[in-house]
Amino acid sequence: xxxxxxxxxxxxxxxxxxxxxxxxxxxxxxxxxxxxxxxxxxxxxxxxxxxxxxxxxxxxxxxxxxxxxxxxxxxxxxxxxxxxxxxxxxxxxxxxxxxxxxxxxxxxxxxxxxxxxxxxxxxxxxxxxxxxxxxxxxxxxxxxxxxxxxxxxxxxxxxxxxxxxxxxxxxxxxxxxxxxxxxxxxxxxxxxxxxxxxxxxxxxxxxxxxxxxxxxxxxxxxxxxxxxxxxxxxxxxxxxxxxxxxxxxxxxxxxxxxxxxxxxxxxxxxxxxxxxxxxxxxxxxxxxxxxxxxxxxxxxxxxxxxxxxxxx
Amino acid sequence: xxxxxxxxxxxxxxxxxxxxxxxxxxxxxxxxxxxxxxxxxxxxxxxxxxxxxxxxxxxxxxxxxxxxxxxxxxxxxxxxxxxxxxxxxxxxxxxxxxxxxxxxxxxxxxxxxxxxxxxxxxxxxxxxxxxxxxxxxxxxxxxxxxxxxxxxxxxxxxxxxxxxxxxxxxxxxxxxxxxxxxxxxxxxxxxxxxxxxxxxxxxxxxxxxxxxxxxxxxxxxxxxxxxxxxxxxxxxxxxxxxxxxxxxxxxxx
Numbered sequence: 001x002x003x004x005x006x007x008x009x010x011x012x013x014x015x016x017x018x019x020x021x022x023x024x025x026x027x028x029x030x031x032x033x034x035x036x037x038x039x040x041x042x043x044x045x046x047x048x049x050x051x052x053x054x055x056x057x058x059x060x061x062x063x064x065x066x067x068x069x070x071x072x073x074x075x076x077x078x079x080x081x082x083x084x085x086x087x088x089x090x091x092x093x094x095x096x097x098x099x100x101x102x103x104x105x106x107x108x109x110x111x112x113x114x115x116x117x118x119x120x121x122x123x124x125x126x127x128x129x130x131x132x133x134x135x136x137x138x139x140x141x142x143x144x145x146x147x148x149x150x151x152x153x154x155x156x157x158x159x160x161x162x163x164x165x166x167x168x169x170x171x172x173x174x175x176x177x178x179x180x181x182x183x184x185x186x187x188x189x190x191x192x193x194x195x196x197x198x199x200x201x202x203x204x205x206x207x208x209x210x211x212x213x214x215x216x217x218x219x220x221x222x223x224x225x226x227x228x229x230x231x232x233x234x235x236x237x238x239x240x241x242x243x244x245x246x247x248x249x250x251x252x253x254x255x256x257x258x259x260x261x262x263x264x265x266x267x268x269x270x271x272x273x274x275x276x277x278x279x280x281x282x283x284x285x286x287x288x289x290x291x292x293x294x295x296x297x298x299x300x301x302x303x304x305x306x307x308x309x310x311x312x
Numbered sequence: 313x314x315x316x317x318x319x320x321x322x323x324x325x326x327x328x329x330x331x332x333x334x335x336x337x338x339x340x341x342x343x344x345x346x347x348x349x350x351x352x353x354x355x356x357x358x359x360x361x362x363x364x365x366x367x368x369x370x371x372x373x374x375x376x377x378x379x380x381x382x383x384x385x386x387x388x389x390x391x392x393x394x395x396x397x398x399x400x401x402x403x404x405x406x407x408x409x410x411x412x413x414x415x416x417x418x419x420x421x422x423x424x425x426x427x428x429x430x431x432x433x434x435x436x437x438x439x440x441x442x443x444x445x446x447x448x449x450x451x452x453x454x455x456x457x458x459x460x461x462x463x464x465x466x467x468x469x470x471x472x473x474x475x476x477x478x479x480x481x482x483x484x485x486x487x488x489x490x491x492x493x494x495x496x497x498x499x500x501x502x503x504x505x506x507x508x509x510x511x512x513x514x515x516x517x518x519x520x521x522x523x524x525x526x527x528x529x530x531x532x533x534x535x536x537x538x539x540x541x542x543x544x545x546x547x548x549x550x551x552x553x554x555x556x557x558x559x560x561x562x563x564x565x
């Protein structure tokens with residue numbers, strides 16, 4: 001029972017076939033936990049936006065069911081939608097309205113009375129307070145992106161969907177946005193984001209889902225995923241450059257830099273200790289001296305690319 | 313009922329009208345004044361009274377209808393088409409707003425604007441010719457019913473259109489000719505019998521005739537028939553709008 005209570009979104013057997021015949025989603029099962037940050041990764045056209053659009057009520061599912069905090073999105077659509085805020089991928093904003101009015105408009109759409117103090121807080125948090133009386137069309141791209149987030153937060157949602165929130169956004173703003181997301185999480189808001197920037201998922205997400213060609217390829221805790229699938233790299237800075245990899249080390253996956261000065265060993269993170277320990281012994285036995293060593297873990301990006309490639 | 317949402321959409325649309333006051337109010341007032349100058353003064357002075365009413369006064373209800381129909385359609389169609397065009401419609405679709413509430417907000421605002429416009433045109437007409445309203449309640453009734461019906465019709469066009477050209481085509485090629493031929497500037501009783509029969513297939517005839525009856529007590533067709541036809545158009549528009557939302561036509565994929 002406890003696990004059911006902990007889930008805020010349950011997606012079962014969700015499929016979407018567009019009238020053109022294109023299958024955007026196929027048999028997706030996914031559960032989002034209350035209060036978590038979930039990152040949905042996938043290449044272009046993988047079905048990320050379709051999935052979000054179905055949950056938010058913009059696209060009709062072909063088959064399957066979505067339940068948001070106990071409310072079926074078709075039967076109890078009003079209750080389900082009231083909980084959700086959506087930041088779309090495209091910069092779709094009004095042009096002629098003022099920032100204040102367009103954010104207030106969204107709050108009204110969700111059936112809530114005006115609450116100027118809340119709107120002020122949201123605008124301040126997104127560094128838009130100075131622009132509250134400006135027309136939307138006069139804002140820069142980054143400001144418009146923040147405005148879309150302000151609109152999505154206008155009705156104090158419990159669940160926030162961010163569809164590619166930092167696409168085309170500069171580094172500073174991206175970090176501001178990450179801070180905002182972690183603050184929202186602190187307030188108990190569940191955040192689901194799609195992204196191309198793997199570092200975004202690595203930085204923020206508790207769990208990661210990878211979607212490709214309409215199918216959910218995997219869902220894991222981010223740390224587990226990195227641990228499970230990660231390959232580690234051990235780089236040795238050699239005292240004397242090698243012409244080629246010695247025979248004695250042929251059992252390992254090795255790369256030698258073109259100048260022969262750096263030897264890199266790729267090893268499975270799961271068997272990390274034994275593997276790397278034996279390797280270093282063999283290095284010493286082979287009489288190879290090194291001045292320095294460094295290990296790096298595989299990024300989520302490497303894992304993601306390999307998963308997507310596998311599916312092809 | 314999500315009253316706040318209806319009000320939010322309504323207020324948003326009314327704000328748009330305030331921003332485009334030249335287009336919404338000034339241009340119809342100018343064109344109405346021009347009709348009076350051309351038809352009322354220049355040509356009308358050579359026309360004898362129609363059914364005992366001076367020609368200038370006779371054309372007032374038709375002129376009001378002409379603007380009411382055109383503006384209801386253009387306001388409502390643009391109101392819903394523009395968010396579709398820019399993509400901001402996602403907000404309305406993902407909010408806890410029912411189809412009925414969406415229609416009430418958009419078509420309600422368009423109808424309000426048309427009614428205000430109708431009142432302004434009447435006031436403008438009052439400067440040029442003596443006005444007399446015999447059945448004020450019926451006059452208001454016809455005004456509201458027609459504004460509501462054609463705002464719904466405009467809403468349908470705004471959903472159906474997939475470009476700005478289509479948005480203009482129906483008002484330009486269908487509604488304007490039907491209004492001009494629907495007895496705005498003449499009584500269909502002035503037509504030869506064969507053309508009179510043809511004219512009876514023009515739905516706008518019933519709207520103008522009923523509206524004119526509320527002013528002067530004279531009508532081309534029985535006022536009950538006019539009212540029945542207006543109600544029928546309203547019902548038809550409601551059925552189509554209902555169907556649009558049931559099927560998600562052009563709104564949801």
